[in-house]
Amino acid sequence: MSYLVAADIPAEPAGVRFRALLKRGGILQIPGAHNGMAALQARAAGFEAAYLSGAAMTASMGLPDLGMITVDEVCFFVRQVARASALPVLVDGDTGYGEALNVMSMVRSFEDAGAAAVHIEDQLLPKKCGHLNDKKLADAHDMAAKVAAARKARRHLYILARTDAAASEGMDGAVARAKLYMEAGADAIFPEALHSAEMFREFAQRMDDGKGGGVPLLANMTEFGRTPFFTAAEFESMGYAMVIWPVSSLRVSAKASEALYAAIRRDGGTHNMIDAMQTRAELYATIDYAGYEALDQSIVSTVVPRGMPQRD
Numbered sequence: 286m287s288y289l290v291a292a293d294i295p296a297e298p299a300g301v302r303f304r305a306l307l308k309r310g311g312i313l314q315i316p317g318a319h320n321g322m323a324a325l326q327a328r329a330a331g332f333e334a335a336y337l338s339g340a341a342m343t344a345s346m347g348l349p350d351l352g353m354i355t356v357d358e359v360c361f362f363v364r365q366v367a368r369a370s371a372l373p374v375l376v377d378g379d380t381g382y383g384e385a386l387n388v389m390s391m392v393r394s395f396e397d398a399g400a401a402a403v404h405i406e407d408q409l410l411p412k413k414c415g416h417l418n419d420k421k422l423a424d425a426h427d428m429a430a431k432v433a434a435a436r437k438a439r440r441h442l443y444i445l446a447r448t449d450a451a452a453s454e455g456m457d458g459a460v461a462r463a464k465l466y467m468e469a470g471a472d473a474i475f476p477e478a479l480h481s482a483e484m485f486r487e488f489a490q491r492m493d494d495g496k497g498g499g500v501p502l503l504a505n506m507t508e509f510g511r512t513p514f515f516t517a518a519e520f521e522s523m524g525y526a527m528v529i530w531p532v533s534s535l536r537v538s539a540k541a542s543e544a545l546y547a548a549i550r551r552d553g554g555t556h557n558m559i560d561a562m563q564t565r566a567e568l569y570a571t572i573d574y575a576g577y578e579a580l581d582q583s584i585v586s587t588v589v590p591r592g593m594p595q596r597d
Contacts, residue, residue: 294371299401300441303373306333307501312521317531319345320362321369323538325571328370334401335370337362338531339377345535352379356391360398367399375402375445375529380409380423381431388431389438402443404475404503405431407450407462422450425462429469436470445503447475456484460491463500473501473526480511482523489524503527508536 295302306313315334318324319341327335340350342362348354359376367374376395381388388405395403407428409421428446435444446466450459463474476488485504493499504525506515520528541561548558555562569575 298396298441299367299373299399300396300439300443303334303375303401303443306373307526312517312525313527314517315375315527315529317341317529317534318366318370318372318374319532319535319538321365322571323534324366324370324372324374327534328372329571333372335366335372335374336529336531337366337374337376338529338535339379341532341535342377344532344539354379356382356394360394363395363398363400367401373401374399375404375443375527376400377531378403378405380407381405381435384427385430385434388434392435392438392442392444396440396442400442402445403435404445404447405435406447406475406477407466422453425465428462429465432466432469432471443472444470445473445475446471447477449477451476451484451488452478456487456491460488463488463492467500473503475503475505477505478511479504481513482515482519485515485520485523485525493524499524501526503529506530507532 313334314332315336316327316332317338318327318335319338324335337359339352339354339359342359343350343354346354346358359378363374363376366372378388378391378395382391392403405428407423407425409423428448432444432446435442446463446469448459448462448466450462454462459476463476466474474492476485479485479488489499489502492502502525504512504515504520504523504527506512506520506528507530515523517528544561545555545558549555563571
């Protein structure tokens, strides 16, 4: 599939397509894709949306996830993932890159880059991974103002408000914040770092309006964090509409690269790692090399000059 002219590239805005996936029912499974290649592989595996993790983006740049990445740097990742896969992409917007006006600029920039959805969180800078200790929370009303700003700026972007309050303010604080953020205009809520099935169920139950119109919720199934392993079906049974695996693709890729470099250093070459590699044919199939080549040839044929033009 060449993204340049492919007939199956959607005409609808990414945010519209993201909403349609949620309206379909069932839990939307959104694997992390830390670059364009990973996004192509996610699509080939049958996924219908992708996630861009701030932790994965910064780690791929050799940086910690402390809110150091810029909007323009994130847009670089958004463009390659959305362009390569044509999937609607949910993007980690960290704390919004500033206050209300900064959030509005972020929303427009992400939309222009091709994002479908964004989540912003109620931490203060320097922010931390949601599963680490000693996170500092923003004032709930300041966060609500950011959500309102995002809502005002968006054209189609789906807006999720993430709250990290469960660790320091308990379930009461997390639920109160989430309800305030919904009132401010969030489309969905992302309760971060819940660490038991009971907590996930309680949060979902307390966010239900009692009229069959529960708030759409996102669950984070990150490895090596506070959340035990649950499957997508288990999260759905707890009342969640979306689940992300944010850094999994980066973790697996990084572990494979580590083994490769160790083997080259040990063996003086890559000969003992061939079986672990994607072949040239597999690579070209993944990136549709033949499709691009055929496209190029269909546009213009090379014309070889037959002789030097004569002077007048």
